[in-house]
Amino acid sequence: MRHFIQACLIVLLFSAALVTRAEPPATAEALGLMRGSPPDDDQLVTVENAFLPPYNRWSFLHMRELFPTRGIEPSASASALVQEPIDIRSIPVSLANDRQITAGEWLDNAYTDGFIVLHEGKVTYEQYLNGQNRHSQHIMFSVTKSFTSALILTLAEEGLIDLSETVSRYLPSLAETAYGDATVQHVMDMTNSIQYDETYDDPESDIGRYFAALAPGGRGLYHHLTTLDKQLSGYAHGEAFQYVTPDTEVLGWIIRSVTSLSLAENLESRIWKPMGAEHPAHYMLDPVGIELAGAGLSMSLRDAARFGQMILNDGRYNGRQVLSASITARIKNRRNTEAFTSYYDDPWYHVVAEDYHDQWWSYRGVNAVVALGIHGQFIYVNSDHNVVIVKQTSDPFAEGTRVDNETPLVMHAIAAYLGSRSGVTD
Amino acid sequence: MRHFIQACLIVLLFSAALVTRAEPPATAEALGLMRGSPPDDDQLVTVENAFLPPYNRWSFLHMRELFPTRGIEPSASASALVQEPIDIRSIPVSLANDRQITAGEWLDNAYTDGFIVLHEGKVTYEQYLNGQNRHSQHIMFSVTKSFTSALILTLAEEGLIDLSETVSRYLPSLAETAYGDATVQHVMDMTNSIQYDETYDDPESDIGRYFAALAPGGRGLYHHLTTLDKQLSGYAHGEAFQYVTPDTEVLGWIIRSVTSLSLAENLESRIWKPMGAEHPAHYMLDPVGIELAGAGLSMSLRDAARFGQMILNDGRYNGRQVLSASITARIKNRRNTEAFTSYYDDPWYHVVAEDYHDQWWSYRGVNAVVALGIHGQFIYVNSDHNVVIVKQTSDPFAEGTRVDNETPLVMHAIAAYLGSRSGVTD
Numbered sequence: 001m002r003h004f005i006q007a008c009l010i011v012l013l014f015s016a017a018l019v020t021r022a023e024p025p026a027t028a029e030a031l032g033l034m035r036g037s038p039p040d041d042d043q044l045v046t047v048e049n050a051f052l053p054p055y056n057r058w059s060f061l062h063m064r065e066l067f068p069t070r071g072i073e074p075s076a077s078a079s080a081l082v083q084e085p086i087d088i089r090s091i092p093v094s095l096a097n098d099r100q101i102t103a104g105e106w107l108d109n110a111y112t113d114g115f116i117v118l119h120e121g122k123v124t125y126e127q128y129l130n131g132q133n134r135h136s137q138h139i140m141f142s143v144t145k146s147f148t149s150a151l152i153l154t155l156a157e158e159g160l161i162d163l164s165e166t167v168s169r170y171l172p173s174l175a176e177t178a179y180g181d182a183t184v185q186h187v188m189d190m191t192n193s194i195q196y197d198e199t200y201d202d203p204e205s206d207i208g209r210y211f212a213a214l215a216p217g218g219r220g221l222y223h224h225l226t227t228l229d230k231q232l233s234g235y236a237h238g239e240a241f242q243y244v245t246p247d248t249e250v251l252g253w254i255i256r257s258v259t260s261l262s263l264a265e266n267l268e269s270r271i272w273k274p275m276g277a278e279h280p281a282h283y284m285l286d287p288v289g290i291e292l293a294g295a296g297l298s299m300s301l302r303d304a305a306r307f308g309q310m311i312l313n314d315g316r317y318n319g320r321q322v323l324s325a326s327i328t329a330r331i332k333n334r335r336n337t338e339a340f341t342s343y344y345d346d347p348w349y350h351v352v353a354e355d356y357h358d359q360w361w362s363y364r365g366v367n368a369v370v371a372l373g374i375h376g377q378f379i380y381v382n383s384d385h386n387v388v389i390v391k392q393t394s395d396p397f398a399e400g401t402r403v404d405n406e407t408p409l410v411m412h413a414i415a416a417y418l419g420s421r422s423g424v425t426d
Numbered sequence: 427m428r429h430f431i432q433a434c435l436i437v438l439l440f441s442a443a444l445v446t447r448a449e450p451p452a453t454a455e456a457l458g459l460m461r462g463s464p465p466d467d468d469q470l471v472t473v474e475n476a477f478l479p480p481y482n483r484w485s486f487l488h489m490r491e492l493f494p495t496r497g498i499e500p501s502a503s504a505s506a507l508v509q510e511p512i513d514i515r516s517i518p519v520s521l522a523n524d525r526q527i528t529a530g531e532w533l534d535n536a537y538t539d540g541f542i543v544l545h546e547g548k549v550t551y552e553q554y555l556n557g558q559n560r561h562s563q564h565i566m567f568s569v570t571k572s573f574t575s576a577l578i579l580t581l582a583e584e585g586l587i588d589l590s591e592t593v594s595r596y597l598p599s600l601a602e603t604a605y606g607d608a609t610v611q612h613v614m615d616m617t618n619s620i621q622y623d624e625t626y627d628d629p630e631s632d633i634g635r636y637f638a639a640l641a642p643g644g645r646g647l648y649h650h651l652t653t654l655d656k657q658l659s660g661y662a663h664g665e666a667f668q669y670v671t672p673d674t675e676v677l678g679w680i681i682r683s684v685t686s687l688s689l690a691e692n693l694e695s696r697i698w699k700p701m702g703a704e705h706p707a708h709y710m711l712d713p714v715g716i717e718l719a720g721a722g723l724s725m726s727l728r729d730a731a732r733f734g735q736m737i738l739n740d741g742r743y744n745g746r747q748v749l750s751a752s753i754t755a756r757i758k759n760r761r762n763t764e765a766f767t768s769y770y771d772d773p774w775y776h777v778v779a780e781d782y783h784d785q786w787w788s789y790r791g792v793n794a795v796v797a798l799g800i801h802g803q804f805i806y807v808n809s810d811h812n813v814v815i816v817k818q819t820s821d822p823f824a825e826g827t828r829v830d831n832e833t834p835l836v837m838h839a840i841a842a843y844l845g846s847r848s849g850v851t852d
Binding site: 034037038039044045046047064065066067068069070071073135216217220222253256257260280285287288289290 | 460463464465470471472473490491492493494495496497499561642643646648679682683686706711713714715716
């Protein structure tokens, strides 16, 4: 995991070359990754290079073959996904600098592994590339956070968690840390005050120490959490949004603590099986067996779409009320815009995103929320147009223009097209 | 993995205490292993202590949570296992030194995790202990070898492998090693000449270097295989049996090489799905993604029983001819007794075991073959009495009296009882 830092540096070095290439990205198979018996040394994917391009073309589809994992069993009978194919490939999309492209052309060149579009609950488009198939379980990175949130909100409704209580009520061992007097809701919205450097180019930075805690032989997530302090001079709890992945690990810890069950057991029994998941899923584990609540889930494209559709459907799916309508309403409609740009001056936070709340992002100018993970993972829920889109990706870049700016434009264009089409035919 | 050596030493130190205890072995739950959030430090199971007692009470049921693994999918519809309960617990068993015990009493005190008995294909007894259940996937250690063998024999029948050819024909990179001019059949029977020290108390020994190659950051199985030499003064290929786990890794490499598929893909498509497996299974992987063909499979109790029953049924199971009758006939009937005690003088090889052939053991005095793994893993196929028994165990000892001597006596007694009962009622 610590080589992630190295990955980012290499990505920066090669960015110009990658961005200007015209042909579609090379697949894991074309690159020869993990082919042959044994593969050539330079085609081996290992724990050390798994987060580096081009090795991530293979690793993102095979996390359990590289790391310890805890499985989540699917439903005995999968919920139906009705097919109603619509050509979305020719939809025009306007990118920055007046660049015009079609959705299909963009997708073919965007390191897409899986892409699915649901309109009014029906599958209008489903595409697999780079060796992915229906059964593949693809790492979702921070999309995982939105699943953790769903569990927190469910447990709050059951009375096991009070969102307005402090973290230290549930986790006394964090009493003396940054989290001690932050409320659960602060952590859900990432407005808790914390001194945390989430830049990736310094192994001594906080995120560098986080990766070290996760690496084989590391002391694990929980230990890392006990080392974190509040901002000494800065904002107070609740005043400003700051994106800090370990926040979600605190939420995972609370879930385990109040249920005495693993995160995997909670997700399986409360969401995965009730929603009729078709395939297993799994969490990456830290060296002491703790699920990565902030980044560790791998799942199939279709099951990610089922989760999004369940949110869109006010929590109803597979003939069940999987989440309550009040939970899905707050995910879709609540906004925390005031705090959102109080700390960051990243232009993206002013132009593309509208807020971050309950471990979900919302986009500006559309009625859409999104669970979002680095390297191009998305579960997009557009309430105006009754559209759910999932993209699973092995982009060489963790973040950047293609992933963070172009993907929403493409998804908005598809949603608007399907919405307008619905208006015409209805 | 390298701590396995340490495990063996600790086992030896505490052996007297463990053997004389009267109460049933403590379960993982009673020991508090991996309980709590987080577990106490001395109740954490990690890569470092996973093969040490008492941590193995938990780890043997949770290998994928500790190591990288490759999954094997079950059949879409599991083959039926008809239930016909018979009380086997009160069957008397005579152990060494005229010690009399019942099968049930012995099982309760033998670190049993799962135990199932099939007679004439029907489940007469099925018991889960220590937190195991129907769905649990339990590490089988060297039972894995007998699955590798089934794949080799299938590929031989298909003409992809010639058992009388040398290993170097299929794996040129082993031409200069101990395996170069050994035939595939020599390796199947472990009668290839090899300088290999499989005692566990020296990290510089061959098996010590094998564990180091498997550990995170190690160079992997294949590299280890290229370092092995023939016996300089000793037996020639084919003359004497010597139990060498890496032999089976050579067989796994041959399978991958001639099929261009992983071992998991081969097992899933050729055996696991055809036999109607009810649950997934998985292989542990080395640091470069190679399945441990000699020790890496975890599977459910029932699926292990299905495999044994398929062997007993001349390869027919689930309405399919999963393996050919000639393959299962050689597994059950072939013997390689002449070479068996030419190298070893271990009394066990003269008293309990009859031979080792095609990666299966046979027992003396009964018409039974067995796939056998350390710490008490067994798939037992008794042709005289039409009985299959599987035992999954987290014994603190890798080998020893309980595992190697008492278990066969208990299984023979159960088989004989069921066989005689069948004679009475028919």
